[in-house]
Amino acid sequence: MSDSSAGRAVPPAPAGGAPAPSRAPEKVVKLRHPWRIVVAVLLLAAVAVFVIDAAQREAFDWASVGKYVFDKRVTQAAGFTLLLTVLSMIIGVVLGIILAVMRQSPNPVLKSVAWVYLWIFRGTPVYVQLVFWGLLATIYSSIDLGVPFMEPWVSFPTKVLFNAFWLTVIGLGLNESAYMAEIVRAGLLSVDPGQHEAATALGMGWGKTMRRVVLPQAMRVIIPPTGNEVISMLKTTSLATAVPFTLELYTRTRDISVEIFNPIPLLIVASIWYLAITSVLMVGQFFLEKRFARGVGARPDAGPGPVTASMSAVELDESAAADAAIAAKHGGDAR
Amino acid sequence: MSEQTTAPAGAPAARDASVPMVRAEHVSKSFGSNEVLKDISLEVKRGEVLCLVGPSGSGKSTFLRCINHLEQVSSGRLAVDGQLVGYREAGGRLHEMHPKEIAKQRRDIGMVFQRFNLFPHMTALENVMEAPTQVKGLSKAKAKARALELLARVGLAERADYYPAHLSGGQQQRVAIARALAMDPKLMLFDEPTSALDPELVGEVLDVMKELAKTGMTMVVVTHEMGFAREVADTLVFMDGGVVVETGDPREVLANPQHQRTKAFLSKVL
Numbered sequence: 001m002s003d004s005s006a007g008r009a010v011p012p013a014p015a016g017g018a019p020a021p022s023r024a025p026e027k028v029v030k031l032r033h034p035w036r037i038v039v040a041v042l043l044l045a046a047v048a049v050f051v052i053d054a055a056q057r058e059a060f061d062w063a064s065v066g067k068y069v070f071d072k073r074v075t076q077a078a079g080f081t082l083l084l085t086v087l088s089m090i091i092g093v094v095l096g097i098i099l100a101v102m103r104q105s106p107n108p109v110l111k112s113v114a115w116v117y118l119w120i121f122r123g124t125p126v127y128v129q130l131v132f133w134g135l136l137a138t139i140y141s142s143i144d145l146g147v148p149f150m151e152p153w154v155s156f157p158t159k160v161l162f163n164a165f166w167l168t169v170i171g172l173g174l175n176e177s178a179y180m181a182e183i184v185r186a187g188l189l190s191v192d193p194g195q196h197e198a199a200t201a202l203g204m205g206w207g208k209t210m211r212r213v214v215l216p217q218a219m220r221v222i223i224p225p226t227g228n229e230v231i232s233m234l235k236t237t238s239l240a241t242a243v244p245f246t247l248e249l250y251t252r253t254r255d256i257s258v259e260i261f262n263p264i265p266l267l268i269v270a271s272i273w274y275l276a277i278t279s280v281l282m283v284g285q286f287f288l289e290k291r292f293a294r295g296v297g298a299r300p301d302a303g304p305g306p307v308t309a310s311m312s313a314v315e316l317d318e319s320a321a322a323d324a325a326i327a328a329k330h331g332g333d334a335r
Numbered sequence: 336m337s338e339q340t341t342a343p344a345g346a347p348a349a350r351d352a353s354v355p356m357v358r359a360e361h362v363s364k365s366f367g368s369n370e371v372l373k374d375i376s377l378e379v380k381r382g383e384v385l386c387l388v389g390p391s392g393s394g395k396s397t398f399l400r401c402i403n404h405l406e407q408v409s410s411g412r413l414a415v416d417g418q419l420v421g422y423r424e425a426g427g428r429l430h431e432m433h434p435k436e437i438a439k440q441r442r443d444i445g446m447v448f449q450r451f452n453l454f455p456h457m458t459a460l461e462n463v464m465e466a467p468t469q470v471k472g473l474s475k476a477k478a479k480a481r482a483l484e485l486l487a488r489v490g491l492a493e494r495a496d497y498y499p500a501h502l503s504g505g506q507q508q509r510v511a512i513a514r515a516l517a518m519d520p521k522l523m524l525f526d527e528p529t530s531a532l533d534p535e536l537v538g539e540v541l542d543v544m545k546e547l548a549k550t551g552m553t554m555v556v557v558t559h560e561m562g563f564a565r566e567v568a569d570t571l572v573f574m575d576g577g578v579v580v581e582t583g584d585p586r587e588v589l590a591n592p593q594h595q596r597t598k599a600f601l602s603k604v605l
Contacts (some may be wrong), residue, residue: 198452198511201403202466202518203442205435212469216456295455295498 091173096180445515
């Protein structure tokens with residue numbers, strides 16, 4: 001409509017009943033991307049070929065995959081893998097926070113101890129560390145409590161105290177803490193020093209300032225790479241066999257595949273479980289990130305409080321209201 | 336005002352009206368070899384509004400930060416309400432205080448920053464409630480009632496549930512003032528409270544400060560707002576190069592500066 005009228009001479013003032021030519025959005029011919037379509041079709045075709053082929057290929061042995069994916073030994077192993085991941089991440093995060101704080105300490109001894117710890121645990125392969133933990137009982141046959149170099153008060157045989165499971169948890173957790181320490185440190189450094197100052201000026205102590213003001217803000221920076229670490233840890237648990245702890249997913253499925261002389265379907269079974277657990281963890285990360293994103297992003301106009309409705313009126317009256325409020329307070333609040 | 340917890344041992348029982356709110360005697364402060372404050376002596380009386388002006392780098396902000404021990408003085412004595420800040424005098428020597436004791440001293444001193452420094456993960460209301468609940472142990476309900484009252488006083492009752500990111504600079508600074516007032520301070524420090532604001536937002540913050548001054552609050556204000564100083568301040572202190580160059584009634588100093596450096600500075604800003 002407006003298209004046709006735009007071409008002709010339009011009188012400056014709309015004549016009679018004809019309304020002013022409204023500015024309808026002009027039709028724009030979109031740029032076409034033929035190559036995108038070609039590439040997409042080729043890619044889809046390749047994927048389809050692969051899937052159809054895989055479904056028929058005997059080596060994958062889908063029947064066995066189906067048979068073992070909910071095998072009790074496998075589901076139990078998945079449980080152990082998840083447990084290993086969670087426990088060692090807890091150790092990693094807690095110790096990581098302690099190490100990060102130590103690295104920022106004004107005490108040079110604390111600082112260097114943390115640095116050396118990081119240097120050792122990040123500088124050697126986890127696999128090697130896990131083998132070491134497996135040999136703990138060989139190196140220290142008993143754990144003694146008491147005054148050093150004197151007769152101990154109590155003495156526990158290491159083998160009784162720590163089984164392979166706990167050695168794995170400790171090994172993975174201590175290794176992880178070295179990485180977590182750096183992630184936490186980056187998070188702490190990302191918080192504006194003014195925040196620390198403001199909390200201090202309000203009379204908050206160091207601990208409270210950290211807990212209430214700095215850490216909640218640092219979390220936004222800490223969570224995404226930590227999610228990465230959790231997923232990475234899930235897969236690192238497959239190295240537990242170095243301790244050796246054999247009940248986790250990878251080693252367990254390997255053992256079964258040796259029994260049935262067919263490694264491939266069990267590898268698929270293990271992968272399915274790893275993927276499933278990773279997906280669940282990713283959902284958890286999503287909600288955590290949302291929780292700590294408070295105060296950033298879109299204006300919460302739809303959110304809390306009945307503030308939206310009377311907004312513009314408030315805006316106008318604001319200074320007047322302020323004056324009135326202050327004036328009203330005047331009498332009672334004079335100090 | 337707020338009930339005082341037991342004063343640290345050795346501190347004179349102050350709180351009598353003749354003791355100035357802030358007393359600085361020969362205060363110096365160095366960062367490494369850079370001496371930022373040189374032998375500053377000044378007093379702020381109870382209920383007085385003192386404006387600190389001067390070119391940037393003159394040490395006025397540093398001095399302000401020394402008052403609540405965000406910076407440590409290098410020499411000299413600085414007392415608030417008769418108590419040395421950050422130190423205890425015993426046996427003729429100064430002893431550093433434990434951070435907990437210093438934190439206790441800071442409760443009574445409110446501070447407002449140039450860049451607001453509101454806690455971004457808390458709403459305006461939560462910002463104001465934070466210190467009373469966490470530091471003073473006030474119940475949530477009481478703190479909330481008081482916080483709403485303070486937000487109304489700075490004209491932001493309707494914005495209580497907003498996060499700082501969704502407030503304008505002027506509104507944020509007013510929340511910051513409410514946050515400082517929530518601790519019932521006996522002294523308020525303002526570190527260039529309007530310098531980070533768009534020009535049209537300066538007025539609303541200054542208005543709140545003017546009202547606060549009328550209630551008899553003792554205020555030390557580092558500012559470039561000469562109009563505010565002239566109208567509200569009881570005393571104007573001009574600093575340059577780490578020393579106090581000139582002190583006096585703001586109307587007189589601004590109209591008729593005695594020192595060459597004051598004249599030079601004022602000719603640039605007025």
